[in-house]
Amino acid sequence: MNIQRFSGIVMFQRDYREHDLLVKILTEPSGPVMFLARGAKRPRAKLAAAVQPLTLGQYQGSLHQNRLSYLTSADHYRLLNHTTSDLLANAYATYLLALVDVAFDDGQSISGWYDQVKAALKLIESGRNPQIIVNVMEIRLLGRFGVAPVWDRCVICGRSDLPMAFSEEYGGMLCSNHVIRDPRCLHLKQKTAAYLALLSRIDLRRVGDVDVDESTKAGLRRVIDTIYDDEVGLRLKSKRYIQQMHLWDKQLKLNPPKN
Incomplete structure (x- = not known):
């Protein structure tokens, strides 16, 4: 042997x-x-x-x-003790590894991806926001499934200084001048569109802290989940669990327990 x-x-x-x-x-x-x-x-x-x-x-x-x-x-x-014991961190780390398992064939070299996954897990272990770390990996891994959205500019005219919407039909962003071309596009807050472009460029081995408000995080989840559901066709059980956790959290905020 x-x-x-x-x-x-x-x-x-x-x-x-x-x-x-x-x-x-x-x-x-x-x-x-x-x-x-x-x-x-x-x-x-x-x-x-x-x-x-x-x-x-x-x-x-x-x-x-x-x-x-x-x-x-x-x-x-x-x-990874913190990641294992923290419910949300554990859920995102488990989902990340499940996603990697689907994205790569067993026994095949994955080149620099190993270092990216290791860096992501270490950042989650250090207490960084697990959603943002995993969102970076989700965006980066889309290429493994043959999906490569244009995040940083309008796919029609190339402008990046106008309000943006995400279009599955056009494979990326549409600016406010061209959003009419896709009635089904996802309209985004300016901050959400900016973070999608930023996260698509981040190298997790060199990233600092990324401070994202709850509204923007919800917008990021909406776009990324839509792509994985509709274009990749991947609905992992570990991802559904995360979505359920966010739903529970939202319900608790809307209906806090009475003393």
Whole structure:
């Protein structure tokens, strides 16, 4: 068996037989890979802590493209404690890894994407707004699904100094002079349009804090969710859970509990 050492991010795990686990790890050299972790469910198993979801570490095992890989050991690993314990952070991080799992084939090199995903998770762990971090990744990953909206200017005339609306039909922004061309376009607040353009350019490995108000965050969710629903055709269970959380939050704000 050819044993390799690699950096990885644990995406999820599933029970397999009485004492074993199937563990999906986003690996630096080979993208998402499913591993068999023998004995990882046994009491005091050495691999048990290292294969918890949202764990980053150094792993050793066999990497196979067309068959099950095997995990043998791990070291220098750490669980993202804040992300795991915070409900909203956990939901967004789980969704991000699920989205990456769909965007990339198992066993295929993902080049610089590994570093972007790792940077996103570290920012969420540091307490940055998880929605904005994941919105950046959602926008960047659209290209993996063959969708490449124009965010920074009108697709008809190229102007960027007028109020904008998002048009699925035209594949990007329409300025107020051309918005009439698509009666179904999504009209946006100026700040929302500006943030869509900004987030499409951000490198998460070098980003500072991005302060976004609740109204703008709602506008970002509206546009990005529409694209993933209608153009990508992707409706992940983890994303529906996030949408439900925002709905609960909105209802609580409208109807606060009485003392």
